[in-house]
Amino acid sequence: MAEMTWNRHHVLSLADFSVDELNIVLQTANSFKDVLYRKTKKVPTLQARLVTNLFFEPSTRTRSSFELAAKRLSADVLNFSPGTSSLSKGETILDTAKTFLAMGADMMVVRHQDSGVPQMIAQAMDDLGENVGVLNAGDGFHEHPSQGLLDLFTLCTSIDPDQPATQLLTGKKIAIVGDILHSRVARSNLSSLVTCGAEVHLAGPPTLLPKAFADYGAQVHWSLDPALEDADFVMTLRLQHERMSQHLIPSIREYHQRFGITRDRIQRCQPQVKVLHPGPVNRGVEISSDLMDDESLSLIPHQVTSGIAVRMALLYLISNHSH
Known part of the structure; x- marks a missing residue:
């Protein structure tokens, strides 16, 4: 196999990732995965480097995983x-980033409720001529690249645990179900899965799934069954309860009846189907509890472990390119 090269200083979106780049992440994560199962779970790779987690929007899971x-x-x-910072005193986002830069940050992991903030910080660092890599840990309804990559790693390792690679997903049918409109996870996954040659089917109520998503190269369904038909993988997304107050769904109960993933419903899928969810899960809403806890079907625990290996890979790749 030809030697693939990594030229990214920042990871902000998966929209322009090449197949080669996706494979570099998969291979690197795979080599770090073994570290997590060793007795000494540490490698000296980034010794003396400073990673700052700038989480303007709270997220315990993603922050803990990056940390x-x-x-x-x-x-x-x-x-x-x-919550405890000088942002409430009128300091701007860029002031905050520059403060951490002055403390010697080598990498910044940025999460923000507005789309485009990680890109803005990355641009500011580049303009200042600083060698700081920026990782988007979720911005608005835009993207969540590390989640997209950990899902990709989870999918590929479930097919081949030893050599996860993008071509394993070529021609596989993957259904993504739920609130696609407000999901940065769905956008990142869509980009990477379509790049891998997977056949992506989206399902959700019309209020949460605009037709325009077909532009990504996916098939759009406003009912669940056609998306599940012969699917190899089903990825269900978190439903935010505020969608109710915005009248985008009639009720949680009705949503579960129409789009909830249950044992009964996945009979339509391939016999060896596996189910994913980016978490945190609303049990009994997006997915039934028994399905979530079924180790023969659920990849949800693997997603958490994959997340650490993939984020190790991203920090390693970015830091190597930064110096």
Whole structure:
């Protein structure tokens, strides 16, 4: 296999990732996966590097995962959360980033409720001529690249645990179900899965799934059954309860009846179907509890472990390119 090269200084979106780049992430994550099962769960790869988690929007799961990934690589970690910060005193987002830059940050992991903030910080660092890699940990309804990549890694390792690669997904039918409109996870997954040659089917109520999503190269369904028909994988998305107050869905109960993934419904899928969910899960809404806890069907616990390996891979790849 030809040597693939990594030229990214930042990871902001999966929309322009090539197949080669996706494979580099998969291979690198696979080599780090073994570290997580060793007795000494640390490698000195990023010793003396400083990773800052700038989480302007709270997210315990993603932040913990990035923090653990950085520590497994022996990096120093600084966490920032705005509740206690000077943002409330009128400091701007860029001021905050520059403060951490002055403290010696080598990498910034940025999450923000508005789309485009990680891109803005990355641009500012580049304009300043600083060698700081920026990782988008979720911005608005735009993207969540590390989640898309960990889902990709989970899918590929479930097919071939030893050599996860994009071509394993070529021609596989993958259904993504739920609130596609407000999901940055769905957008990142769509980009990477279509790039891998998977056949992506989206299902959700019309209020949460605009027709325009077909432009990504996916098939759009406003009922669940055609999306599930012969699917190899089913990925269900978190439903935010505020969608009710916005009248985008009639009721949680009706949503579950029409789009909830249950044992009965997945009879339509391939016999070896596996189910994923980016978490946190509303049990009995997006997916039935018994299905979620069924180890022969659910890849949800694997997604969590994959997340640490993939984020280790991203921090490693970015830091190598930064220096």
